[in-house]
Amino acid sequence: MKQWAGVAALMLLTGCMSLNQTRSAGPVQVYSSQKPAAAVAECIKVTWADVQMFGDVADVFLKSNAPGDFTVYTTEGQYFADVLGKGATTNVSFYAKPGASVKDQRGAVVATCL
Secondary structure, three states: OHHHHHHHHHHHHHHHHHHHHHHOOOOEEEEEOOOOOOHHHHHHHHHHOOHHHOOOOEEEEEEEOOOEEEEEEHHHOOEEEEEEEEEEEEEEEEEEOOOOHHHHHHHHHHHHHO
C-alpha cells in the first residue's frame, strides 16, 4: 500500500513539473470571456473529452486551484488550459506541449466555450 502511495505521489509531482515546464514557454493562445470561470472550465473539460471529436482516449481532468481559478488538463498534461475569473471577465490561457498533434483543434474548442 505504501509503495502505491509513493508511486501516485511521484506521478502527481511529475505531472505538475510537466505543466510548469510547458507553462514557462508561454500559452499557445489567450482568450477572454464574460462567462463565469467555472462554466468555461467545465465546457472545456466536457468538450475535450469527446472521443468522436478528437479520436483519442486521453482522460480530461478539472482542478480547482482557488475560487474562480481552474486548470483543465489531459493525461500527461499534453494539453491544458488555465481558466481564471477576475471580476466579470474570465481569462483563458491555452497550452500544448511541443509537437502536440491536435493543438489547433483543442484550441478551437476553447474558443467555442467562451
